[in-house]
Amino acid sequence: MTDIVIPNVGESVSEVTIASWMAQAGDTVKKDDPIVEIETDKASQELVAPEDGVLSEILVAEGETVAVGTLIAKMGEGSGKAAAKKEAVKGDAEVKAQTEAPASNKSSGSSIDINVPNVGESVSEVTVASWMKQVGDAVEKDEAIVELETDKAAQELVAPRSGVLTEILVAEGDIATIGQTLARLGESQSTGDLPGPATAAKGDEGGGLAGVSGTNFDDVPNDARVMPAAAKIIRENDLDASKITGSGKDGRILKADAAQALSDGSAKKSAAPAAAPTPPSVSAPAPVAPSAPRETGEREERVRMSRLRQTIARRLKDAQNTAAMLTTYNEADMSEIMAIRSKYKEVFLKKHGVKLGFMSFFVKACVQALKEVPTVNAEIDGTDIIYKNFYDISIAVGTDKGLVVPVLRDADVLSLGGIEKGIGELGAKARDGNLSMDDMRGGTFTISNGGVYGSLMSSPILNPPQSGILGMHTIQKRPVVVNDEMVIRPMMYLALSYDHRIVDGKEAVTFLVRVKECLEDPERLLLDL
Known part of the structure; x- marks a missing residue:
């Protein structure tokens, strides 16, 4: 049962x-x-x-x-044979445990399974990043026992009750599917009653996908691996799996891959000619199996990419392949904002409990420009344009595990203090690895601050399905002409990358000019100009 x-x-x-x-x-x-x-x-x-x-x-x-x-x-059980098989396996395991363990090593109570939870609508598998507890360790209820990593974020799985970790079934670095059992938690018992360490189970030769790697359809090549959620989309929409390139481990086709193929129509089945079957050379090639990894030298180290890093790579490449991406540049004189920060930094810190930074001004300036140029705040959905009448600003944050983009909600109604607090909280959660799925979902426009790392100028890449991203850069004193005189001013280069399919050049330039005007004359933000 x-x-x-x-x-x-x-x-x-x-x-x-x-x-x-x-x-x-x-x-x-x-x-x-x-x-x-x-x-x-x-x-x-x-x-x-x-x-x-x-x-x-x-x-x-x-x-x-x-x-x-x-x-x-x-x-x-669905049949007597399955039930018998299960009981036989269970019996063998019990006999083996009693044979290998000392006579005193008897179970003191029932155990419960620790399963992979459903961590998101589009997530079908997770990577076991690290075990915080080992076999034999006592754990308290709600204590973190394992860190799971998806292609969107990392999160900790906590113990549903107090007890002892009796068995670990999936090793660190292996992939597990939603619902798969990761470990077993027994009732509290003395240290002398603990079973020996368990060997991490492998689901298949591909790496821990028991019962999934064998999911095949008539139009799926024998060596293809289709995840269950992706298989459902392929079957229901009569897609050709051989035309879908998998982005998962070992080329596995994930739900996101199938959904993308469905939306862009790249995996539609071609009707066979009436006169003769299509020659094999004309049919779409099956996904190419990954080539064998090359041998590393003495001064090299091979480290498997994390799920987060794989997703970053895939999404950035998808953005280049999908969008008609173009970048326009301008520069802003930061004198006025620097003067305001210098004048009010102590009062601001005392009242709001956070420092007054540049980012709050940029968020306000971008919201002002987005209201004037709504296409930069919109997205393409098939042949439709979705205009968004809200302003959830994604803030790019660099972490040890890679770039994440948490979302600051309803930035248009927040004060400068509220924006600084919100950004501070999201940044802390990102660095501690505590961002949830909701923290990452639904942004309408992105701001990336490469200036904190000393970048003088760069072209940021879009964050799909958004149509615009603003790149901030380092502030550098440069000679500029003001009122026909050469003066030294703190200048910052600004870069707006945009999707030319929806945003015209005139709109992109207008947007960036409005941001520049708000930064150089912050009073415009107060007057909503």
């Missing part, structure tokens, strides 16, 4: 609502079939069957709200 419980669906989410049951008691379900849709105050998502079987009991009705970790249904 397998328990279906509400997974940890987010750092700030403590309860969910059962929206609808997609399978009923007595129904036979296959592994990865959706069985129930749950809703939180942020999003809705589906829970899938962890294995083949029969949904034997539903414990929570539709419309009811339950806490994370609540048992909502039970699944039984």
